[in-house]
Amino acid sequence: MKKFHAAALAATGMLVASAPAMAQSVDETVNSLFASSTGWFVSFIFSPFPGTSFPWIVAWLVIAATVFTLYFGFIQFRAFPHSISLVKGDYSDPNDAGEVSHFQALATALSGTVGLGNIAGVAVAVSIGGPGATFWMILAGLMGMASKFTECTLGVKYRNEYEDGTVSGGPMYYLTKGFEERGLPAGKILAVLFSIFCILGALGGGNMFQANQAHAQISNVVGDYPGWITGVIFAGIVFAVIVGGLKSIASVTEKVVPFMGVLYVLTALVILLMNADKIGWAFGQIFAGAFTGLGVAGGMVGALIQGFKRAAFSNEAGVGSAAIAHSAVRTKEPITEGFVSLLEPFIDTVVICTMTALVIIITGQLISDPATGSYLLSEGSTVIQTVDGNTGVALTSAAFSSSFGWFKYILAIAVVLFAFSTMISWSYYGLKAWTFLFGEGKTKELVFKIIFCIFVVIGAAASLGPVIDFSDAAIFAMAVVNIIGLYFLMPVVKAELDSYLSRLKTGEIKKFK
């Protein structure tokens, strides 16, 4: 009956205003065509292990992180203090001043990963997986540090340096050069596959998804208006930055984004302090939820899946994107970039994501049964009931606004800026994959940059669900290829690590400060 009604409405709509209806049907055609041709790929990447709801791609990332953690002897904890001193510049030769510092490399790579995942994604994770998801998220974040360490070291070691002083690096280069050096076959095929997935991921998750969510946030605050307007404005700004080389916009964003990140964490800390009496209780919920589920769908396993998934989606450890960002840094020791990069999952997941989760839990957004202590699920779904039925960004916004009403505006600005900086970073990752496939050159680069800007408009204008599913799948397909490479090349990193640590011990590598 409902269906018939809708069809009748659509038919009259068609007669009354044929143009918008036709645009609608174009959208629908694109959606269904795209879904039917790529659906198999999406369901393959996100398919669960038989008989469970655990997606194999999440297991793939977590197992890799565990293998690297064990292989390098818990390097993320052993090298943590050294990583901090590298970022502080204690080991930087003053004569190299004017080159990119470790701090700058870290900040740039971080601005590519800190974004919607930390704000909206975490809200989704705790509203499905309960507070316990936080525990598994932190654990996966800590393990992911070892994956980042491995890929970023390789990124620097096998990068290409050109005569004019510029460099290109990333998984496509270590898959090719690293495999060749070790006499392994198929490096080139893996590199090409990685590049294809990276371009798709850059256009999708790194572009359309961001544009789409930025539009959603803006129209949430100023009221509904057509998405293509946001799209054209965003595309114009992105064009000015990546094609026009307009430094001012980029440098403003690059300054405001870290500031927003710090403001976000500080506000979260203030809210936690205001509720200091409940911190013990919140951690109690996190631990109890981690092992019992406290009534969430799927119990302990449900909490674990949500936590692992969130960590993997948010910090991109093992995906290979960070290896592209870090490889441009000038350093004599590739391993130092590995040390610096292991701080990224820590800041992104262990600090920022955890703050979001704690604020949601401590401000009592999730509704539990006072008698049993179990969380109540919304009727007919796997989502926990929330105070106003919020989910996603709205849930985070409600949690923060319950203490500071003005925070929702700050959050809206933050989401838009995070989306913008993520787009700038991914335009670079996509470009590097593009030039790897088609060669370097001004015209070839321009073609990619223009395609990238067009996709900004498409992403903001349409609700292309299947396209976005596909691009998320593409980002994780990057991880499939990249991690295969990391397994084969990890002995190279081990050799670099041993050599560096022994030289650090003998004092051959010395502190300047």
Place this chain on the structure above:
Amino acid sequence: MSKKIAVGYDGSDSAGGALEFAVTLAKASGAELVIAHVLEWSPYSFLTPTEIEERHKRRTEELERAESAVIKPVMGKLEEEGVTAKCVLKYGHIAETLNMIATDEGVDQIVIGRNGHSQLSSRLFGSVAGSLAQAASVPVTIVP
């Protein structure tokens, strides 16, 4: 013992005044000059991925430009005037780096010009002359 005087020089008018003053001092006392040119740089600023990739290239270009546009003309002039001088070109926070150069070169005093900012902007951003006067390990002469 021969004296050494460092001059903070960036090619600006006020730096020119400081240099003139230092030349007069040098001629009177037979001191040697150290022309210190510092390119403003903070390792804690934020860059886009593309800027990071091109940084080494840009740095090389900036150094070449400083060499040809700032250092060369002044060294030529000093040679004509018969003053012994060497130049040091470095990146960093201007006041801190000038002080570092002064220490490394073992100079007896530093001469700098002042950029004549309004009180407000020096309050907000600090002034090179002010911070150097506070931090320097040798006497500083500020030439108006």
